[in-house]
Amino acid sequence: xxxxxxxxxxxxxxxxxxxxxxxxxxxxxxxxxxxxxxxxxxxxxxxxxxxxxxxxxxxxxxxxxxxxxxxxxxxxxxxxxxxxxxxxxxxxxxxxxxxxxxxxxxxxxxxxxxxxxxxxxxxxxxxxxxxxxxxxxxxxxxxxxxxxxxxxxxxxxxxxxxxxxxxxxxxxxxxxxxxxxxxxxxxxxxxxxxxxxxxxxxxxxxxxxxxxxxxxxxxxxxxxxxxxxxxxxxxxxxxxxxxxxxxxxxxxxxxxxxxxxxxxxxxxxxxxxxxxxxxxxxxxxxxxxxxxxxxxxxxxxxxxxxxxxxxxxxxxxxxxxxxxxxxxxxxxxxxxxxxxxxxxxxxxxxxxxxxxxxxxxxxxxxxxxxxxxxxxxxxxxxxxxxxxxxxxxxxxxxxxxxxxxxxxxxxxxxxxxxxxxxxxxxxxxxxxxxxxxxxxxxxxxxxxxxxxxxxxxxxxxxxxxxxxxxxxxxxxxxxxxxxxxxxxxxxxxxxxxxxxxxxxxxxxxxxxxxxxxxxxxxxxxxxxxxxxxxxxxxxxxxxxxxxxxxxxxxxxxxxxxxxxxxxxxxxxxxxxxxxxxxxxxxxxxx
Ligand code: ADP
Ligand code: MG
Numbered sequence: 001x002x003x004x005x006x007x008x009x010x011x012x013x014x015x016x017x018x019x020x021x022x023x024x025x026x027x028x029x030x031x032x033x034x035x036x037x038x039x040x041x042x043x044x045x046x047x048x049x050x051x052x053x054x055x056x057x058x059x060x061x062x063x064x065x066x067x068x069x070x071x072x073x074x075x076x077x078x079x080x081x082x083x084x085x086x087x088x089x090x091x092x093x094x095x096x097x098x099x100x101x102x103x104x105x106x107x108x109x110x111x112x113x114x115x116x117x118x119x120x121x122x123x124x125x126x127x128x129x130x131x132x133x134x135x136x137x138x139x140x141x142x143x144x145x146x147x148x149x150x151x152x153x154x155x156x157x158x159x160x161x162x163x164x165x166x167x168x169x170x171x172x173x174x175x176x177x178x179x180x181x182x183x184x185x186x187x188x189x190x191x192x193x194x195x196x197x198x199x200x201x202x203x204x205x206x207x208x209x210x211x212x213x214x215x216x217x218x219x220x221x222x223x224x225x226x227x228x229x230x231x232x233x234x235x236x237x238x239x240x241x242x243x244x245x246x247x248x249x250x251x252x253x254x255x256x257x258x259x260x261x262x263x264x265x266x267x268x269x270x271x272x273x274x275x276x277x278x279x280x281x282x283x284x285x286x287x288x289x290x291x292x293x294x295x296x297x298x299x300x301x302x303x304x305x306x307x308x309x310x311x312x313x314x315x316x317x318x319x320x321x322x323x324x325x326x327x328x329x330x331x332x333x334x335x336x337x338x339x340x341x342x343x344x345x346x347x348x349x350x351x352x353x354x355x356x357x358x359x360x361x362x363x364x365x366x367x368x369x370x371x372x373x374x375x376x377x378x379x380x381x382x383x384x385x386x387x388x389x390x391x392x393x394x395x396x397x398x399x400x401x402x403x404x405x406x407x408x409x410x411x412x413x414x415x416x417x418x419x420x421x422x423x424x425x426x427x428x429x430x431x432x433x434x435x436x437x438x439x440x441x442x443x444x445x446x447x448x449x450x451x452x453x454x455x456x457x458x459x460x461x462x463x464x465x466x467x468x469x470x471x472x473x474x475x476x477x478x479x480x481x482x483x484x485x486x487x488x489x490x491x492x493x494x495x496x497x498x499x500x501x502x503x504x505x506x507x508x509x510x511x512x513x514x515x516x517x518x519x520x521x522x523x524x525x526x527x528x529x530x531x532x533x534x535x536x537x538x539x540x541x542x543x544x545x546x547x548x549x550x551x552x553x554x555x556x557x558x559x560x561x562x563x564x565x566x567x568x569x570x571x572x573x574x575x576x577x578x579x580x581x582x583x584x585x586x587x588x589x590x
Contacts, residue, residue, distance in 0.1 A: 011173050018165030022158040032157050036229055038262075038269045039164035043171045043222040045249040045261035047215030050175060052247065053255030054431075055187050055211035057107060058115040061122030062246045065216045067129055067238030068095045069223025074141045074233050075134060084147045088224050095220025096213055103212035108205070122243060129235040140234025147228045160229045167225055171218055172258050174454045178214065179258075180319065181453025181462065182446045187211050189429050189440050195391055196427035198411040200420070200505060201444035210450055241291060245272070248294055252301045254310025256431065263310055268294075318433035320483045327460075327467035330445045332506050333418055335538030336402065338368035342540050343388070343509060348397035350383050357383045359564035360397065365509070370531065370541040372551045372572065375561035376584065381544045382424050384561070385511050388542075389421050390414040401509070416444055418508035422498035422515060424544070428486040434497055435482040438469040441504030472500040475533075477526060492518030496527070503534070510534065511542045516550050528554055552576070560584070 022032055044062050052058050072094045073087025082090070106117040130138050146153040147163065154160055178184045186207045189197040194204040227233050245268055253264020272290060279289040305312060336342055343365040350358040358380040365371050373381050386392035388399055390411035398407040406414055420441070428437045442465045448458035473479045476496050481489060486497060495515050502510055512531075516524050524547065531554060535541060545551045551558070551572070558575040560567040562584040568575050575581055 011169055014169045015166060018169060019162050022161035022165075027158075029157065032161050034269060034273060035161050036157060036164050038266045039161070039168045040222045040226050040229070041246065041249055041269055042168050042262045042265035043225070044219045044246045045253065045265050046168075046171050046175050046258055047218030048246060048250040049256065049258055049261050050178070050187065051211050051215035052250055053257070053260075054179070055190055055208060057208065057212065058247070059118040059212075059215065060115060060240065060243045060247065061102075061118040061125075062215065062219045063238045063240075063242035064122035064125045065095055065099060065219035066223040066226065067125070067233075067235070068098050069220030070227040070233045070238070071129065071135050071141070071223075072220075073224045074144045074227045077145050077228075078141060078143060084145055084228050087227070088221070091220050091224045092217055095223070096217050099213045099216030100209070103209045103216070107208040107212050119240065123240065126235055126239050129238060136234070138235060140232060142232040144227055144231045144233065146231060154228075157229070160225075164225050164229070167221065168262070171221065172262070175218075175258055177456050178450065178454050181450070181458050182443065182448050182465065183207070183210060183450035183453050185432070185436060185440055186443065188432055188436075191431055192427050192429035195411070196423065196429075197440070199389060199391065199415055200440050200501070201412045201415040202440070203412055214450075241288075244298075245294065248298050248301075250308075251298065252305075252308055254308030257308070257310045257314075257316075259314070260308050260310030263313075264308065267309075271297075318436070318483055318485055321433070321435050321466050323470040323482075324463040324467055327463040330442065330464055330468050330506070333508065336367040336508065338366075338538070340367050341365075342367045342369075342402060343542070344400040345384075345388065346398050346400070348384065348387055348399065349395045350380075350387055350392065351395050356564045358387065358394075361561065361564070361566055362397075363559050363566070363569060365540060365542060367508075367540050368535065368538060369557065370535055370543060370555045372555035372558045373542060373544045373561065374546075374548075374551060374558060375567070378563075379561040380564040381561060382513055385421060385513055385542075385544070388414075389419060389511065415505060418506065419511065420502035420505040420507035420509070421511040422495065422502055422513055424513040424517075426491065426494045426498060428494055428497060428501075430485065430487040432486055433483050434478065434486050434489065435466065435469050435473060437486045437497060438473055438501045438504055439465050441472070441501035442468050445504075445506060468504055469500070472503040473497075475503070476500040476530060490518070492520070492523065495519075499527075499530075507539055509540045509542065513544045514546060515543070516545055516547050524550055 044066060048062060069091035072091040073084060076082040076090055077084045077087050102121050106114055109117045129135055135141060146155055154163065179188065186197065186202045189202060190204065190207060198204050249264035249268045250261055252267060254260025275290045275293055283289055341364055345361060345363050348358055348361045361384060375381055383392065387394045390409055394407060398405055401417055401419065446461050446465050448461050452458040470479060470482065473482055476499055478493060478496055478500065487494065489497065495518065499515060516527055519527060528550060531541060543555060555572055557570060558572050559569045560575060560581050567584055568578045568581050
């Protein structure tokens with residue numbers, strides 16, 4: 001595809017507008033001021049898109065992080081005579097360091113506890129600002145020097161509007177870059193639950209921290225702009241209520257979309273301004289009535305437009321990923337010699353309270369083999385998969401892979417050894433396209449850092465990851481669906497997408513949990529052909545499947561489980577004749 005993507009050039013007209021619009025003759029100063037506060041808020045809200053809308057972590061502390069950036073540049077430029085421009089890197093470093101510390105404690109928490117955690121430290125920081133002599137206690141710091149360009153101080157709010165909106169555009173641009181990079185896909189994959197992401201090597205704890213620090217750094221950037229726009233700071237705008245407003249902007253605008261942050265920031269800033277005029281007239285007295293109005297608005301928004309306004313305005317389609325057919329293939333790992341023992345499961349046991357889900361199961365899988373694991377529903381097959389892949393921890397027993405114990409390893413370390421899996425209950429990320437989901441499978445085959453992603457230095461590597469994803473999708477027969485939202489496919493095809501994702505890991509061992517469920521007869525035959533071809537390439541397969549015709553034609557050996565216990569093991573034809581097996585399983589189906 002050589003046609004230039006015009007949509008990618010949006011920053012150019014946007015920058016021109018940011019530079020020129022504030023200077024439009026006759027533009028009321030009042031509008032310029034509103035634009036300035038909208039821009040500063042939009043930068044904070046863009047950070048919340050990554051953290052809350054996409055990463056799923058709610059923060060009630062963004063205003064306080066903005067304060068960290070604002071106070072840093074205020075103290076350095078006023079008290080220490082540092083150039084306000086140097087206050088920017090200083091502010092970003094302080095916010096990033098503070099957020100790393102706060103995030104390390106907070107992002108381990110989940111759901112409501114995480115939100116409560118952000119309230120705790122933001123209230124603490126707020127009172128620190130209000131009581132610390134260095135930052136002027138409740139009075140704050142006045143007389144902060146303005147930004148200067150070539151000796152000219154930017155005192156005119158139109159000049160600041162240009163600076164602030166260039167900042168907004170840069171924030172939107174690098175955020176888009178991040179979300180389209182390897183690190184950004186990992187953040188987006190958190191939406192599919194951490195189990196699937198971790199099974200493909202994503203360090204989910206570190207990814208959550210990354211989203212948190214990224215949002216904080218954008219808040220710190222906004223704080224730097226705020227300090228040099230206002231030229232005075234005090235604790236009030238860095239408290240709990242302003243934090244709620246930033247969250248409100250993100251939620252109203254469209255929590256998972258960068259343009260939504262701009263829309264939400266504009267709406268809330270505008271409404272806030274109107275209310276400050278209107279409410280005192282309505283109630284005949286000054287008071288924080290807007291808190292009530294915004295609280296009501298937030299609840300109404302959550303009720304009627306839980307995904308925000310942006311998805312209602314824009315026709316949202318997943319980003320198209322042109323495939324670089326000339327991208328170099330990713331290096332492949334060496335395959336073990338066929339017939340050598342690959343996976344040894346020894347006396348593996350898992351109990352849930354009084355229930356023995358897996359009861360001292362033992363079997364060996366040799367390289368190049370397809371082993372079928374069968375048994376009635378509830379026999380413990382999926383639990384066995386979870387124990388092997390590190391998704392769950394055994395009560396007793398152990399697993400060896402290529403001679404090394406892997407029982408105590410986390411899922412991402414087991415994935416790194418070349419064990420890939422699919423899930424009985426499909427775990428694709430609904431907000432990502434088919435090919436983006438498949439590309440997560442290749443996470444461990446890329447190395448680009450988040451910073452490289454932000455700056456677009458990762459393009460060559462990313463093209464290789466996508467080329468690999470396209471190659472595996474083509475093998476699975478689903479390349480035509482690459483740019484569709486993953487969960488818009490029929491369930492049977494979503495299972496095939498999961499196989500393509502697993503193949504992207506370049507697996508030595510592939511664990512498939514009911515891959516043929518929901519497929520039509522012809523599709524099952526295609527799947528069998530695909531699995532034989534994968535096996536011919538040296539990949540070993542452990543297969544759970546209920547369709548006996550499918551299993552019998554494919555597997556070398558069978559292990560039969562019932563109530564957590566191994567009933568039989570051996571060549572498919574022999575096991576099929578076993579009276580115990582017929583009674584427990586095959587008989588019950590016929
Ligand atoms: P299969 O995949 O063979 O159908 P599973 O491994 O999913 O069976 O389940 C085996 C047994 O363990 C079932 O009785 C199931 O209800 C139980 N089980 C599985 N996971 C859990 C869990 N997280 N908590 C409690 N019980 C579980
Ligand atoms: Mg199961």
